[in-house]
Amino acid sequence: MPRPTRRAFAIIAGLGLLAPASLRAQGTATETRAGAILVTQPWSRAAMRGGSGAAFLTLRNTGTTADRLLGASTPAAGKVELHSMVRDGDVMRMREQPAIDLPPGQQVVLRPGGLHIMLLGLAQPLDRGATLPLTLRFERAGEVTVQLAVQAAGAAGLPAMGAGHSHTH
């Protein structure tokens, strides 16, 4: 759990970094930058209070130095873990990861069936159409807060995903 001072810093940093974010025409996707790390397509799925949910997003390391996602936090969940999916016989199981590697110049996609950020012990329901803040903590890039767009319970991604990718700055 971040100390209050650290949380306050994260919020301030988040606000500063969210300012230049560009909105798509649909308004469903934003870009958020933390140092060399570009965060896009932050989303989640509808879930019940007391249950668990998952956060998905795309991380691109635009720098020349390796970074790592070390963890995340949100007021909406009692605990947040980094998970991967591993095959165990005929079933896929979730496994906690200490960190997610972000090699320079590469993109890492967190998505259903793969790497994801697990939200455990939801303090509130995640309602479709709502947004919830998620603060990401990187080894080098520091902390940044993104807004997860909550989709339907069985959604595979954001409505705009796969519709091309063209951002101008």
Ligand SMILES: [Cu+2]
């Ligand atoms: Cu999980």
